[in-house]
Amino acid sequence: MPGSLPLLPASAARRLFLGAQGLLDDPARRATAASVQGLLERLGFVQMDTINVVARAHDLTLLSRLDGYKPEHLRKLLEDRRSLFEGFTHDASAIPTAFFPHWKPRFARDRERIRAHAWWQHHFRGTDGARVVQDVKTRIEREGPLKSSDFEHPEKRGPWWGWKPQKAALDFLWRSGELMVPRREGFQKLYDLTERVLPEHHARPCPDPQEHQEWACASAAERLWVFTPKELAEFWAGIEAAEARAWCAAAAKAGRLVPVEVEGADGEVRPAFALADWEARLAKLPDPPDRTRLLCPFDPILRDRARALRRFGFDYRFEAFVPGPKRQYGYFVLPILEGDRLVGRLDPKLHRDRGLLEIKGLWWEPGVKATKARKRGLDEALERLAGFVGADEIQLP
Structure with a gap:
């Protein structure tokens, strides 16, 4: 019944999501191939993309969580150690190789779907x-x-x-x-x-449907903490929504999950599920890092545009494939994360031949004032990005 379930305020739901996705950890911690591997295992995967207007999508996602990240870290894990592999979730992604057996049901499914x-x-x-x-x-x-x-x-x-x-x-x-x-x-x-x-992983047996469903749901829940069955199914894009609904019902009955009501950024309350220990997890979360960060358009907290709107009140559309005259903001717009709020967006372009990082447009969200402290935080974020992509100069609009 409405009102009879635990209520997660919008701020708590937002904090839980950011904590689950590694955006409350200290980004200044040491970056190594091992720490990047650990981060990928925590996230589950990172989307890879060919667009390189400023940097590759996977590099931007990892850089937003680890200041010292280098593309060589990911290359070593994918090519030398093979502790990650390139596979398909919603799109091409780098995925921990330990999960490879659970791609076998997907391989069989995609083989038939593509042929048809x-x-x-x-x-x-x-x-x-x-x-x-x-x-x-x-x-x-x-x-x-x-x-x-x-x-x-x-x-x-x-x-x-x-x-x-x-x-x-x-x-x-x-x-x-x-x-x-x-x-x-x-x-x-x-x-x-x-x-x-991947000879060893290729030789392992394909998990049966029940085993695969349990893995797909439980592993997605551990990376979302609060979710709807639809969000659970779409995390890996490996099972159907009906399977996720059945798993949530069984997990709630077993005490692994609890039904909750979640307040959105718009104040509307919607039903969802949360891990049974969500309150303890929330209590242990650190405060958001005191800094401004630039997020990739394919960052895990943005991939589901409807969820980003509910959690952050941030209406984001990826416009790279929209004809130029019809774009509202730009080609490859990076959302601006300040603490635990999405406060704006900017449209960057790297001119590699000139060592210039051009910011073609900058927009603050409604109600967000461009204070001196906020501008300083953005300048620091742009300096980190410029250092990563090898730009000597930043040009603001």
């Missing part, structure tokens, strides 16, 4: 898709790791929907688990057989 999708018919029009896929795999078996440019095709190359058949075949074999990405060259993926990249 219009994507398959489009990319293999006029060709025998199964034959192209087998020919690509056979070449890699024989020659070792290859990238898309190693396969010639007369069709003009283009964006995702304009891929040549061989590139589509590589992506299909990767999404279905037959190929992995052992390394990148200039951010281009090289592909090799999974049994050669």
Whole structure:
């Protein structure tokens, strides 16, 4: 009944989410490959993206939590130690290799879904898709790791929907688990057989459906702390919402979760679930770091735009694929996190040839005043970003 459940004020829900996602820890702590591995295990994954207008998405996400983070840390974990692997969640992501067995059900699911999708018919029009896929795999078996440019095709190359058949075949074999990405060259993926990249993990059995559902829900809950069944299912994008609802009901009955009401930034109260010990976790959380940080558009706290609006009152839209004249803010806009509040956004562009970090636009949220202290905090955040990307000069609008 409304009013009969524990109520999480908006501030508490926000703090719990930031704590679960590593944004209340001291970002000045020592950064090493081991600490980056620990951070990835805590987050669950970090989304990787090709856009490089200022820095790669995964680098920005990790930098916002670890000042001393270097891309070499992530490269070492992915390519040398293989303690992370590139897989698919909602998009291409770096994922702890310990979780690899739980990608096997996804591989089987995606294999069937892709074959039945219009994507398959489009990319293999006029060709025998199964034959192209087998020919690509056979070449890699024989020659070792290859990238898309190693396969010639007369069709003009283009964006995702304009891929040549061989590139589509590589992506299909990767999404279905037959190929992995052992390394990148200039951010281009090289592909090799999974049994050669991760032999031990490839040999492990596929978890049964009940085991996979338990892992997917319990591991997502441990990284959200407060959530709806829909948010739980969408964390890994590995199970259906109905499965998450059933798991939440069973977990609440067993005392692992508690039903709660969560106040949103707009004051509206909505039902959700929380880990049974949420109050103890909240009590142990440190105060937010006294600093301003720039977040990646694909940061875990922003990926679900509706949740970001509920938790922070921050209405964010990624506009890189919106035609320029129709953009409200900019191409690759970075939200500004101050303590535990999202207070503004800015549109950066790195001019690598000039060593210039240009801020094309800066917007504070309604009701947020550009005080001297706030401007100073933003200047410090921009200096950290400039140092990371190798810019000697910052140009503000």
